Amino acid sequence: MLHIKELTLNIPETTKPRVVIIGGGFGGVNLVRKLPSKDFQVVLFDRQNYHGFWPLLYQVATAGLEPDSIAEPLRKMFDEDYEDFHFRQVKVTGVNPATKTVTTLVGDLPYDFLVIATGTKSNYFGNEQIKKFSFPLKQIPDALNLRSQMLQAFEQANMIKDPEVRQSLLNFVIVGGGPTGVELAGALAEMRKHILPGDYPGLDFSQMNILLVEGLDRVLPPMSPKSSQTTREYLEKAGIIVKLNTLVESYDGQTVVFKGGETIKTQTLIWAAGVSGAQIQGLPPEASERGRYLVNPFNQVIGFPDIFAIGDVAAMKTEKWPKGHPGVAQPAIQQGQHLAKNLGRMIRKESLVPFEYFDKGSLAIIGRNRAVADLPKDMHLKGFLAWAAWLFVHIYYLIGFRNKLVVLANWVYKFFTFENGNRLIIRPFIRKEDVAGQEFVRRQADLD
Amino acid sequence: MLHIKELTLNIPETTKPRVVIIGGGFGGVNLVRKLPSKDFQVVLFDRQNYHGFWPLLYQVATAGLEPDSIAEPLRKMFDEDYEDFHFRQVKVTGVNPATKTVTTLVGDLPYDFLVIATGTKSNYFGNEQIKKFSFPLKQIPDALNLRSQMLQAFEQANMIKDPEVRQSLLNFVIVGGGPTGVELAGALAEMRKHILPGDYPGLDFSQMNILLVEGLDRVLPPMSPKSSQTTREYLEKAGIIVKLNTLVESYDGQTVVFKGGETIKTQTLIWAAGVSGAQIQGLPPEASERGRYLVNPFNQVIGFPDIFAIGDVAAMKTEKWPKGHPGVAQPAIQQGQHLAKNLGRMIRKESLVPFEYFDKGSLAIIGRNRAVADLPKDMHLKGFLAWAAWLFVHIYYLIGFRNKLVVLANWVYKFFTFENGNRLIIRPFIRKEDVAGQEFVRRQADLD
Numbered sequence: 001m002l003h004i005k006e007l008t009l010n011i012p013e014t015t016k017p018r019v020v021i022i023g024g025g026f027g028g029v030n031l032v033r034k035l036p037s038k039d040f041q042v043v044l045f046d047r048q049n050y051h052g053f054w055p056l057l058y059q060v061a062t063a064g065l066e067p068d069s070i071a072e073p074l075r076k077m078f079d080e081d082y083e084d085f086h087f088r089q090v091k092v093t094g095v096n097p098a099t100k101t102v103t104t105l106v107g108d109l110p111y112d113f114l115v116i117a118t119g120t121k122s123n124y125f126g127n128e129q130i131k132k133f134s135f136p137l138k139q140i141p142d143a144l145n146l147r148s149q150m151l152q153a154f155e156q157a158n159m160i161k162d163p164e165v166r167q168s169l170l171n172f173v174i175v176g177g178g179p180t181g182v183e184l185a186g187a188l189a190e191m192r193k194h195i196l197p198g199d200y201p202g203l204d205f206s207q208m209n210i211l212l213v214e215g216l217d218r219v220l221p222p223m224s225p226k227s228s229q230t231t232r233e234y235l236e237k238a239g240i241i242v243k244l245n246t247l248v249e250s251y252d253g254q255t256v257v258f259k260g261g262e263t264i265k266t267q268t269l270i271w272a273a274g275v276s277g278a279q280i281q282g283l284p285p286e287a288s289e290r291g292r293y294l295v296n297p298f299n300q301v302i303g304f305p306d307i308f309a310i311g312d313v314a315a316m317k318t319e320k321w322p323k324g325h326p327g328v329a330q331p332a333i334q335q336g337q338h339l340a341k342n343l344g345r346m347i348r349k350e351s352l353v354p355f356e357y358f359d360k361g362s363l364a365i366i367g368r369n370r371a372v373a374d375l376p377k378d379m380h381l382k383g384f385l386a387w388a389a390w391l392f393v394h395i396y397y398l399i400g401f402r403n404k405l406v407v408l409a410n411w412v413y414k415f416f417t418f419e420n421g422n423r424l425i426i427r428p429f430i431r432k433e434d435v436a437g438q439e440f441v442r443r444q445a446d447l448d
Numbered sequence: 449m450l451h452i453k454e455l456t457l458n459i460p461e462t463t464k465p466r467v468v469i470i471g472g473g474f475g476g477v478n479l480v481r482k483l484p485s486k487d488f489q490v491v492l493f494d495r496q497n498y499h500g501f502w503p504l505l506y507q508v509a510t511a512g513l514e515p516d517s518i519a520e521p522l523r524k525m526f527d528e529d530y531e532d533f534h535f536r537q538v539k540v541t542g543v544n545p546a547t548k549t550v551t552t553l554v555g556d557l558p559y560d561f562l563v564i565a566t567g568t569k570s571n572y573f574g575n576e577q578i579k580k581f582s583f584p585l586k587q588i589p590d591a592l593n594l595r596s597q598m599l600q601a602f603e604q605a606n607m608i609k610d611p612e613v614r615q616s617l618l619n620f621v622i623v624g625g626g627p628t629g630v631e632l633a634g635a636l637a638e639m640r641k642h643i644l645p646g647d648y649p650g651l652d653f654s655q656m657n658i659l660l661v662e663g664l665d666r667v668l669p670p671m672s673p674k675s676s677q678t679t680r681e682y683l684e685k686a687g688i689i690v691k692l693n694t695l696v697e698s699y700d701g702q703t704v705v706f707k708g709g710e711t712i713k714t715q716t717l718i719w720a721a722g723v724s725g726a727q728i729q730g731l732p733p734e735a736s737e738r739g740r741y742l743v744n745p746f747n748q749v750i751g752f753p754d755i756f757a758i759g760d761v762a763a764m765k766t767e768k769w770p771k772g773h774p775g776v777a778q779p780a781i782q783q784g785q786h787l788a789k790n791l792g793r794m795i796r797k798e799s800l801v802p803f804e805y806f807d808k809g810s811l812a813i814i815g816r817n818r819a820v821a822d823l824p825k826d827m828h829l830k831g832f833l834a835w836a837a838w839l840f841v842h843i844y845y846l847i848g849f850r851n852k853l854v855v856l857a858n859w860v861y862k863f864f865t866f867e868n869g870n871r872l873i874i875r876p877f878i879r880k881e882d883v884a885g886q887e888f889v890r891r892q893a894d895l896d
Contacts, residue, residue: 066514075647159455199523
């Protein structure tokens with residue numbers, strides 16, 4: 001055991017301008033890649049030691065992929081052509097713009113340029129009870145926990161006496177009809193159809209319910225109404241119960257109460273309903289709006305010419321995007337690449353170029369041969385074509401040769417066999433609340 | 449949360465003889481495979497829902513493979529041609545031979561034949577302090593914890609002030625010179641040579657020490673003295689410090705004390721020193737010897753014709769193997785297959801056939817092109833030939849088409865690139881002891 005005081009950031013002194021980047025997501029990683037590395041010292045902070053391809057996280061939760069297929073160690077990504085690059089796996093706790101310093105758990109570091117690329121965190125809208133009992137799907141450990149939880153629910157449903165409790169184990173409620181919720185619901189429906197009946201011959205899978213709950217009046221609200229409509233049809237064809245205009249009021253680990261009073265019993269409530277920007281302490285409130293930093297077209301945080309925000313944590317309001325860009329990978333990638341060039345211009349005393357978002361379209365997959373795509377020029381795809389496009393785009397963007405190969409092999413295999421590979425209950429599932437003195441089944445270890 | 453009382457085993461009534469198997473390892477799985485399934489009802493209990501290929505577990509710890517490459521869900525293995533097969537993920541707590549019943553956490557079950565195939569557990573020889581602070585390598589979560597611990601040690605060594613503490617982070621002490629210890633030490637040395645210097649340019653890897661500690665006078669004691677000698681040379685050529693005739697007296701999480709008084713500071717002590725049979729309560733002491741069940745040549749536990757023990761938990765003493773068979777996969781596999789046939793003979797009232805162990809030889813790998821093999825007829829291989837044999841045997845025996853393919857792809861890739869793929873710190877490392885009121889770095893979350 002190390003005392004935290006024994007650690008220090010240990011970043012070498014430098015005469016070059018120092019760029020400090022907080023967050024190794026799509027924005028941060030693409031910034032590092034495009035930054036003229038001989039002109040800067042680059043320091044990257046992240047709480048994880050890997051970059052994740054989050055659009056495929058739901059496949060880890062449904063046992064389609066292992067974590068290494070969607071994640072790449074940050075040190076591996078930047079180990080050769082990046083001489084004065086320094087990664088530190090530590091949390092940044094604040095920024096002091098007056099002294100141009102960031103504060104971390106193990107010490108402070110002065111910066112010349114600071115880039116906040118921290119992305120988002122789950123938003124429970126202040127409901128602590130939902131936060132305590134629901135399953136988020138933001139990080140790799142979340143996906144592994146959810147996978148174990150779902151598989152354990154089937155193991156337990158197979159051993160339960162009371163039919164009402166069995167039903168609560170077989171009810172899966174997904175809150176949030178955005179891409180994560182839709183794609184997770186679709187993958188669960190595929191498992192119900194092709195995989196689970198073979199694994200659990202003792203269970204009647206016509207009793208397994210998948211509910212997708214959305215507060216607005218359509219699923220995939222960021223996509224076109226046409227694609228939302230198609231998606232809803234696909235979901236219902238796959239036997240998913242879609243509840244629109246529905247808000248969750250409470251969940252105590254057993255019963256979901258919807259606004260209006262309707263209830264359903266479930267052991268598994270998945271929270272994919274909302275996110276807010278993962279902000280850093282130290283900037284004044286007027287620099288933010290609804291949890292995101294207000295930035296100008298050069299990604300400079302309003303009032304701070306040497307502090308930048310990119311990706312989901314930034315709100316760049318433009319005529320075409322009056323609320324800022326959508327919270328998906330492409331704006332973060334493009335802003336990271338664009339900012340790299342602007343930082344180069346800054347130290348060469350050239351004038352900065354404003355960012356313009358190139359909307360390549362958006363995609364969502366519901367199941368085999370069932371996907372939707374909104375393309376530029378108001379073109380829409382669905383069915384096999386959209387599915388093929390989804391496959392192509394996701395393989396293409398997955399970072400690193402090895403990952404592409406493994407992911408492709410997995411998918412080809414699944415396509416021909418209808419088989420999910422990795423149904424391992426590895427991570428002991430730990431409920432967040434301990435109930436003293438009672439013999440509850442809170443994790444697999446209790447059954448060990 | 450479910451109350452444990454709400455669960456029940458839920459095994460259907462049957463008129464066929466019921467075989468209850470405890471443990472889904474090499475013995476149990478091969479028994480189920482060969483059992484004439486139409487003649488029996490088969491119930492398999494395991495605390496995990498997967499069958500593990502444990503000879504490759506050390507590769508999960510050193511980030512060479514992901515868990516799904518070495519594990520296969522038990523339900524997936526037996527989902528189609530096994531009509532009256534019932535898997536339950538639950539711990540068996542005891543057996544009552546008088547009533548012919550096994551007891552589990554969620555209820556009792558009568559058996560006609562009971563097969564104990566529980567394998568081994570780590571043996572700390574009564575040293576609770578070592579058990580508390582050392583890292584075992586028996587299960588998949590152990591391997592993932594150890595992987596996170598080792599990678600975090602490098603992250604922290606990169607941020608430490610005190611050179612003495614840095615050294616303790618860079619010292620890795622492996623206790624136990626059997627196959628697990630030797631292969632883990634070899635893989636760590638390969639990482640030190642080919643991978644880590646690129647990932648951590650700020651660290652001096654000539655300071656990283658790998659110690660392999662063995663109580664006896666040679667490494668790989670179950671193998672031939674010739675192979676032990678070759679292995680020791682390979683280990684030392686790879687820069688591993690081999691300490692023979694050395695016992696560990698204590699470890700407090702900081703300092704290892706060897707018998708005789710010598711000490712070394714390390715944050716990572718890996719315990720691969722000993723195992724004992726994972727026995728079930730309820731059989732009389734005279735049926736066991738040193739933690740293993742004494743069995744006759746039909747694998748019947750002495751005194752109990754309807755209770756069998758196979759694999760590592762069984763001691764079948766023969767003229768050639770006076771202490772019982774070696775604790776490796778082959779005896780378990782062969783006993784499982786053999787017992788399947790004998791159980792068929794039993795219900796057909798035929799006489800049982802005694803088990804004979806066919807020793808196919810044994811193998812150990814130290815690094816690229818460095819392995820040793822003891823083959824039948826006193827033949828020994830080393831170097832490239834033994835390495836190629838090791839590769840072939842391990843790929844051949846890995847169960848399931850998909851695993852073989854992924855494992856092969858990983859190895860081919862590693863061979864040409866010297867690259868380990870999956871250096872993800874996923875599982876938060878949790879020290880087993882909490883130190884109240886002090887701000888120690890006990891897990892990654894403390895740095896989050």
